[in-house]
Amino acid sequence: MAGESTNWWKTGIIYQIYPRSFQDSNHDGVGDLRGIIHRLPYLIELGVDAIWLSPIFTSPMVDFGYDIADYTDVDPLFGNLADLDSLIEAAHRHQLKLILDLVPNHTSDQHPWFIESKTSRINPKRDWFIWRDPAPDGGPPNNWLSEFGGSAWEFDPNTNQYYYHTFLSAQPDLNWRNPTVRNAMHDVIRFWLRRGVDGFRVDAVWYLIKDDQFRDNPINPDFHRGTLPRDALIPLYTADLPEVHDAISGMRKVLDEFPDRVILGEIYLPIERLVAYYGRNLEGVHFPYNFALLTAKWEARSLAQLIDKYEAALPLGGWPNWVLGNHDRPRLATRIGADQARVAAMLLMTLRGTPTLYYGDEIGMRQVDILSEQVRDPFEKNVPGIGIGRDGCRTPMQWDATRSAGFSDADSWLPVADDFRTDNVDCFRKNKGSLYWLYRRLIDFRRKHIALTEGSYTPLKARGDLLLFGRELREERILIALNLGPEPIAVSFADELLCGQVLLSSFADRDGEEVRAGIDLRGNEGLLMTVNRVGLDN
Incomplete structure (x- = not known):
C-alpha cells in the first residue's frame, strides 16, 4: 500500500x-x-x-x-x-x-568448473553443465537454437558429447537442476x-x-x-x-x-x-x-x-x-x-x-x-x-x-x-x-515529494498526443501532463474548481505558473503540477 x-x-x-x-x-x-x-x-x-x-x-x-x-x-x-x-x-x-x-x-568456457567438466564423462563436475549424446545422425541432440545465432549445441570431440549454450559457444550453460x-x-x-x-x-x-x-x-x-x-x-x-x-x-x-x-x-x-x-x-x-x-x-x-x-x-x-x-x-x-x-x-x-x-x-x-x-x-x-x-x-x-x-x-x-x-x-x-x-x-523533486516516490497512480482521460496522470499520497497531489507530439495542446478540465501551480516544465521556464481548470502545453512539453485534487474528468 x-x-x-x-x-x-x-x-x-x-x-x-x-x-x-x-x-x-x-x-x-x-x-x-x-x-x-x-x-x-x-x-x-x-x-x-x-x-x-x-x-x-x-x-x-x-x-x-x-x-x-x-x-x-x-x-x-x-x-x-x-x-x-x-x-x-x-x-x-x-x-x-x-x-x-x-x-x-x-559461465565462460575458461571457468575452472567447465574446464573440469570437460575432461571426462565421469568427472564430478560433468553434471554441473548440460551435456547430451549426439542425435542418431551424429548431429546436435535437438533443434534448440542459440540466442546469438546457430545451434545451441557445441560438440566436444574429447568426450563425444554436445554441451548446451544459450548464448555463445564460449558461454556454456550451468545445470541449475543440479x-x-x-x-x-x-x-x-x-x-x-x-x-x-x-x-x-x-x-x-x-x-x-x-x-x-x-x-x-x-x-x-x-x-x-x-x-x-x-x-x-x-x-x-x-x-x-x-x-x-x-x-x-x-x-x-x-x-x-x-x-x-x-x-x-x-x-x-x-x-x-x-x-x-x-x-x-x-x-x-x-x-x-x-x-x-x-x-x-x-x-x-x-x-x-x-x-x-x-x-x-x-x-x-x-x-x-x-x-x-x-x-x-x-x-x-x-x-x-x-x-x-x-x-x-x-x-x-x-x-x-x-x-x-x-x-x-x-x-x-x-x-x-x-x-x-x-x-x-x-x-x-x-x-x-x-x-x-x-x-x-x-x-x-x-x-x-x-x-x-x-x-x-x-x-x-x-x-x-x-x-x-x-x-x-x-x-x-x-x-x-x-x-x-x-x-x-x-x-530533486522526486526526493522532496513523497507522492512521486510512494504515492498512488491515477490514469486520467486524455486524447491525442496528451498523456495525463496523477500521483497522490495523503495531502499531496501532483498532476503530470505530457505532450508526446510536436503541436501545442490546450487542456481543459471539466472540474472548474481545479487549481494549483506548475512545479516544473520540461523547458524550465514556467515554475510557479498558476493552474485553474486548464493548462496549455507547447509541443514536446511536459508539466508537473501541484493541484488540489487528482480525480479529474476532462
Missing part, C-alpha cells in the same frame, strides 16, 4: 553504468573501477541513489564480461578486489548503494554480500531451467526472413519454465540472510508472464525489470494502455519499475527523437515505481553508428546485416570536449559520438535549460 514502504530500492533511482565506457583511469582506453570512483561526485551531484555495474568479474571478454571465468574476483581490465572494496566504501560514504551484475545462467550448482552460486552471492555489495541484477534469469526431456522447440509459424534467426523457433522448452521460480526463490532466500539487500531480474517477457517473477507470496526477485518502454510505440494512447496494463498485472504488494534505456537496446534519444527526450525524462521520473537511468541518457547521448571494422559486439558479428549490434549504445560517456570526450586520454575502445564536443556533461552543466539540468531537477 502506498506510503508503507521505506526500502531504498523502492524510493531511490538506479543508475546503470557500463564500466568499459564510463571513465578510464589507467590510460588504456577502457573504463575501470578507479574511473568510476573518480566520477562519484558527478553521480552525487546528479542525485541518484544506487549504481548498477555491468559485469566486472574475471573474464576472457568474449562477450565483454558476460562470460565469467571467476565469480569471486575482478578482471584486471577493471582493477582488482581492493579497487572494488574502495568503490563500495566510497559509495557508501556518500549514501550510494552498489549493485553488481550476476550471471548465473552460464543442487550442487545452486549451492555454489549461493556461495557466490554470499561472498559479495559479505563484502558489502547492496544487491544484484541477475542476468538472463528466465533461462535458468531447461526441459529435462530435451524436447524440440516448436516451429514459429510467424517467423520471416530479416528477423533474428533464433525466432525461427518458439522457446517453449528453453525459457520461462515453471521450475525457474524455485531456483530464483533459492537465491532470494540467500539474499534475505542479509539486511536491506535487493535482487532484480533481467527478464524479457510479455507483462502477463513477467509479473510471475515476483514469485508466489513475493518470494522471487524484488522486481523483474520492466522493459516495455524500450520497444513501445512512442505515442500517448499506446503508452497509456501499456502503463494501465502493467499496473493491473502487478501482484498484490508487487513493486513496479520502469526502464527507458540499457546496454542492449538503441539509445533513447535516437529511438524517440531528441525533442521527446525531455518528455521521456519526466515520464520516467514520475511514474509509480523505481526508475533505472542508463548512463548518458541524462545528457541525451545518441546511438553511434559503428563502422564494420569497429564492431566489437559478438552478437552483431554472429548475426550481421540486420542491425542488432549493441556497440552503438555502449560508447564512452561524453564528459567534455577534450580527446575521447574526457573519457580517456588514449584512443577509446569504441568510438565516441561525433557530437561530443557540444553534447557533453561539461557543456550542459553550464546551461540551466539543458536536459542534464532537467534530470537534476526531476530527481
Whole structure:
C-alpha cells in the first residue's frame, strides 16, 4: 500500500553504468573501477541513489564480461578486489548503494568448473553443465537454437558429447537442476554480500531451467526472413519454465540472510508472464525489470494502455519499475527523437515505481553508428546485416570536449559520438535549460515529494498526443501532463474548481505558473503540477 514502504530500492533511482565506457583511469582506453570512483561526485551531484555495474568479474571478454571465468574476483581490465572494496566504501560514504551484475545462467568456457567438466564423462563436475549424446545422425541432440545465432549445441570431440549454450559457444550453460550448482552460486552471492555489495541484477534469469526431456522447440509459424534467426523457433522448452521460480526463490532466500539487500531480474517477457517473477507470496526477485518502454510505440494512447496494463498485472504488494534505456537496446534519444527526450525524462521520473537511468541518457547521448571494422559486439558479428549490434549504445560517456570526450586520454575502445564536443556533461552543466539540468531537477523533486516516490497512480482521460496522470499520497497531489507530439495542446478540465501551480516544465521556464481548470502545453512539453485534487474528468 502506498506510503508503507521505506526500502531504498523502492524510493531511490538506479543508475546503470557500463564500466568499459564510463571513465578510464589507467590510460588504456577502457573504463575501470578507479574511473568510476573518480566520477562519484558527478553521480552525487546528479542525485541518484544506487549504481548498477555491468559485469566486472574475471573474464576472457568474449562477450565483454558476460562470460565469467571467476565469480569471486575482478578482471584486471577493471582493477582488482581492493579497487572494488574502495568503490563500495566510497559509495557508501556518500549514501550510494552498489549493485553488481550476476550471471548465473552460464559461465565462460575458461571457468575452472567447465574446464573440469570437460575432461571426462565421469568427472564430478560433468553434471554441473548440460551435456547430451549426439542425435542418431551424429548431429546436435535437438533443434534448440542459440540466442546469438546457430545451434545451441557445441560438440566436444574429447568426450563425444554436445554441451548446451544459450548464448555463445564460449558461454556454456550451468545445470541449475543440479543442487550442487545452486549451492555454489549461493556461495557466490554470499561472498559479495559479505563484502558489502547492496544487491544484484541477475542476468538472463528466465533461462535458468531447461526441459529435462530435451524436447524440440516448436516451429514459429510467424517467423520471416530479416528477423533474428533464433525466432525461427518458439522457446517453449528453453525459457520461462515453471521450475525457474524455485531456483530464483533459492537465491532470494540467500539474499534475505542479509539486511536491506535487493535482487532484480533481467527478464524479457510479455507483462502477463513477467509479473510471475515476483514469485508466489513475493518470494522471487524484488522486481523483474520492466522493459516495455524500450520497444513501445512512442505515442500517448499506446503508452497509456501499456502503463494501465502493467499496473493491473502487478501482484498484490508487487513493486513496479520502469526502464527507458540499457546496454542492449538503441539509445533513447535516437529511438524517440531528441525533442521527446525531455518528455521521456519526466515520464520516467514520475511514474509509480523505481526508475533505472542508463548512463548518458541524462545528457541525451545518441546511438553511434559503428563502422564494420569497429564492431566489437559478438552478437552483431554472429548475426550481421540486420542491425542488432549493441556497440552503438555502449560508447564512452561524453564528459567534455577534450580527446575521447574526457573519457580517456588514449584512443577509446569504441568510438565516441561525433557530437561530443557540444553534447557533453561539461557543456550542459553550464546551461540551466539543458536536459542534464532537467534530470537534476526531476530527481530533486522526486526526493522532496513523497507522492512521486510512494504515492498512488491515477490514469486520467486524455486524447491525442496528451498523456495525463496523477500521483497522490495523503495531502499531496501532483498532476503530470505530457505532450508526446510536436503541436501545442490546450487542456481543459471539466472540474472548474481545479487549481494549483506548475512545479516544473520540461523547458524550465514556467515554475510557479498558476493552474485553474486548464493548462496549455507547447509541443514536446511536459508539466508537473501541484493541484488540489487528482480525480479529474476532462
